[in-house]
Amino acid sequence: xxxxxxxxxxxxxxxDAAASAILIWPGADPGxxxxxxxxxxxxxxFARDAGADPAVLAAxxxxxxxxxxxxAGLLASAETADAAARFLGNAIAVVHPAATWHMxxxxxxxxxxxxxxxxxxxxxxxxxxxxxxxxREMLASWPQTDRDDQELAALAHDDVAIDLVVAPAxxxxxxxxxxxxVDDDGHVIDYGSRWAGGSPPEDAxxxxxxxxxxxxxxxxxDALVDHLERWYVVDVDRRVDAQGTRVFxxxxxTGAAITITATAESVDIEAGALFHDIxxxxxxxxxxxxxxxxxxxxxxxxxxxxxxGLQEVFPVGQRRWLHTRIRTPDGGGRSSGGEPEPSVxxxxxxxxxxxxxxxxxxxxxxxxLRAPRS
Numbered sequence: 607x608x609x610x611x612x613x614x615x616x617x618x619x620x621x622d623a624a625a626s627a628i629l630i631w632p633g634a635d636p637g638x639x640x641x642x643x644x645x646x647x648x649x650x651x652f653a654r655d656a657g658a659d660p661a662v663l664a665a666x667x668x669x670x671x672x673x674x675x676x677x678a679g680l681l682a683s684a685e686t687a688d689a690a691a692r693f694l695g696n697a698i699a700v701v702h703p704a705a706t707w708h709m710x711x712x713x714x715x716x717x718x719x720x721x722x723x724x725x726x727x728x729x730x731x732x733x734x735x736x737x738x739x740x741x742r743e744m745l746a747s748w749p750q751t752d753r754d755d756q757e758l759a760a761l762a763h764d765d766v767a768i769d770l771v772v773a774p775a776x777x778x779x780x781x782x783x784x785x786x787x788v789d790d791d792g793h794v795i796d797y798g799s800r801w802a803g804g805s806p807p808e809d810a811x812x813x814x815x816x817x818x819x820x821x822x823x824x825x826x827x828d829a830l831v832d833h834l835e836r837w838y839v840v841d842v843d844r845r846v847d848a849q850g851t852r853v854f855x856x857x858x859x860t861g862a863a864i865t866i867t868a869t870a871e872s873v874d875i876e877a878g879a880l881f882h883d884i885x886x887x888x889x890x891x892x893x894x895x896x897x898x899x900x901x902x903x904x905x906x907x908x909x910x911x912x913x914x915g916l917q918e919v920f921p922v923g924q925r926r927w928l929h930t931r932i933r934t935p936d937g938g939g940r941s942s943g944g945e946p947e948p949s950v951x952x953x954x955x956x957x958x959x960x961x962x963x964x965x966x967x968x969x970x971x972x973x974x975l976r977a978p979r980s
Contacts, residue, residue, distance in 0.1 A: 612646075612650070612660055612661055612664040612696075613641075613642045613664055613696045613697075613699075613700060614700065615641050615642045616640075616642065617642050617643060617644035617646070617696075618640035618642065618643055618644065619640075619643065619644060620640075620643045620644075620645065620692070620707065620709065620713055621639060621640065621707055621708055621709050622709055638706075639706035639707055639708055640706060640707050641696075641699045641703075641705070641706055641707070642696045642699060642707075643692050643695065643696065643707050643713075644692075645688065645689055645692050646689050646692050646693045646696065647689060648683070648685050648686045648688075648689040649680070649686055649689035649690040649692070649693045650689075650693070652677075652680055652686050652689075652690070653673065656673075656677055658673055660693075663693070663697070664693070664696065664697055664700065665700065667697045667698065667700070667701050667745075668738065668742065670693070670694065670697050671731055671735075671738055671741075672735075672738075674690065674694070674728065674731045674732060675731050675732060675735035675738075678732045681728070681729070681732060687725070687728065688725075690728055691713065691724040691725045691727075691728045692713070692724065694724050694727060694728055694731075695707065695713065695714075695715035695722070695724040696715075698715050698722060698724075698745075699715055701745055702717070702745065702748055702749065704717050704749075704752060705717055708721070710723070711723075712724075712725050712726070713725065717748075717752055718752075718755060719748070719751045719752050719755045720744075720748055720751060750923070750924050750925065751925065753923060753924075754922060754923030754924065754925045754927055757922050757923050758922055758923075758927060758929050758943035758944075761919055761922065761929045761931075761941070761943070762929070762931065762941040762943065766967055766969070768914060768915070768933060768969055769914070769972075770910075770913040770914050770915055770933065770935050770972060771913050771914055771972035771973070771975060772909070772913050772935050773833065773834075773836075773837035773838070773912075773975070774837065774975070774978075775837065777829075777830065777833045777905065777909060778829075779826055779829065779901065779905065780825050780826060780829050782822040782823075782825070782826070782897055782898065782901065783822055783825075784819070784822055784896075784897055784898075785818075785819070787815075787816045787819060789815075798894060798895070798896030798898055798899055801892075801894060806892040806894070807892075810890065810892035811890050811892040812890065813890060813892075814889045814890055817870075817871040817889055818870060818871070819896065819897055820870065820871055820872065820886065820895075820897055820900055821870035821871075821897075822897045822901075823868075823873060823885075823897050823900050823901050823904065824852065824868055824870065826901045826904065826905065827852065827854070827866060827868045827873060827904065828852075830904065830905060830908050830909070831844070831854050831856065831866070834856060834908065834909075834912055834973075835856075836976070837975060837976060838858060838912055838973040838974065838975060838976060839858060839859045839860075839973065839974040839975070839976055840856050840857060840858040840859070840912075840973060841856070841857045841858075842854060842855070842856050842857075843855040843857075849869075850869070850870075851867060851868065851869050852866070852867070852868040852869075853865070853866070853867050853868075854866040854868075858912070858973040858974065859973075859974050860971050860972070860973060860974050861911070861912065861914060861970050861971050861972055861973040861974075862877045862878035862881070862911055862916050862970040863877065863878070864876070864877045864908065864911060864912075865877070866908075871889070872884055872885065872886060872889075873885050873900070873904055875904070875907055875908070877911050877916060878911075878916055878918050878970055879918055879920070879957070879958035879961045879962055880918055880920060880928055880930075880946055880950065880954075880955075880958045881911075881916060881918055881930050882947060883907055885900045885903045885904050885907075886899070886900050886903075887903075906932065906934055907932060909934075909935070910932045910933060910934050910935070910939065911932070911970070912972065912973045913935055913972050913973075914969065914970060914971055914972030914973075915932055915933035915934060915935070915939065916930070916931075916932060916933075916969070916970045917929070917930065917931040917932075917933070917941075917967065917968045917969045917970070918930050918958075918962050918965075918968050918970070919962065919967075919968040920946070920955070920958055920959055920962055920968075921955075921959060922943065925945070926945075926946075926955075927943055927944055927945055927946075928943065928944065928945070928946045929941065929942075929943040929968070930942055930943070
């Protein structure tokens with residue numbers, strides 16, 4: 607069955623899962639992902655038999671929506687339904703020219719910020735045609751989402767040279783007294799390497815065990831605060847609440863202030879205007895965090911902020927996203943971006959925007975070092 611030039615591009619085969627995989631074997635040439643895929647013939651025939659012009663449906667996504675919503679019978683044939691889903695994805699690629707096809711558990715068309723499973727969308731159109739306007743609104747916001755994502759990506763890869771000011775003496779981590787934990791079979795659990803490089807069992811993602819294993823990190827937090835107070839000009843307020851939670855407020859004369867809230871199960875860090883971090887990032891058994899990995903993360907974060915290695919940029923793009931980066935004294939680090947936490951009130955966001963606009967590139971200055979002690 608032939609199909610005329612309904613879409614503004616060559617119809618290519620649907621990419622398979624291997625071609626869509628993130629991991630590409632060395633030497634392989636997967637080529638560019640297709641904008642338009644073939645296999646649309648059965649739907650084209652169905653549309654013509656129903657008195658519709660396939661060229662009109664290809665050029666008008668919401669005329670296509672209305673046609674599909676009015677012809678639920680196309681789902682009765684697996685062949686026609688598959689062709690309709692491909693046709694629908696091609697029509698989305700016409701509306702959003704950056705969208706391309708890839709395969710996950712089912713065919714999808716989209717970009718790095720939004721990807722639409724076409725078979726699922728086809729069923730939604732038939733079963734919930736009232737979703738037409740929300741879908742239109744989502745499509746209208748898609749280009750801006752892509753632009754905002756590109757702006758965040760540029761910030762994350764902008765290799766700005768900054769001068770970090772580290773303490774004259776390196777931080778010495780106190781020895782961690784880590785208790786031994788056993789599983790239901792009596793075997794010692796080697797947290798941090800329990801999966802030996804392999805994949806954890808599926809149920810491990812919904813299971814947590816022995817959160818008390820993070821309690822030794824409290825000694826590291828105490829030592830880090832003492833270290834920062836010794837070497838930098840910073841006022842430190844320490845208190846312990848009725849539940850035993852340690853709260854440290856560090857107010858330097860220059861640079862980003864830090865608030866640390868530490869319990870036996872987690873350590874929460876707020877710094878600068880909007881920076882927020884929590885360790886462990888996930889307590890499920892699959893992620894397999896240990897007291898050592900959590901201590902590593904906290905040490906890296908606090909020492910980097912004091913040295914001048916915290917960047918905050920807000921707002922990014924029309925969606926007013928937040929970009930943060932931690933730069934470590936050894937040149938490493940990490941970055942993240944996305945919407946600020948929903949709990950942050952609008953007035954605080956406005957204040958943060960003003961504060962961060964006054965920082966060069968969003969980089970907080972380093973804390974001032976104390977004068978050498980005689």
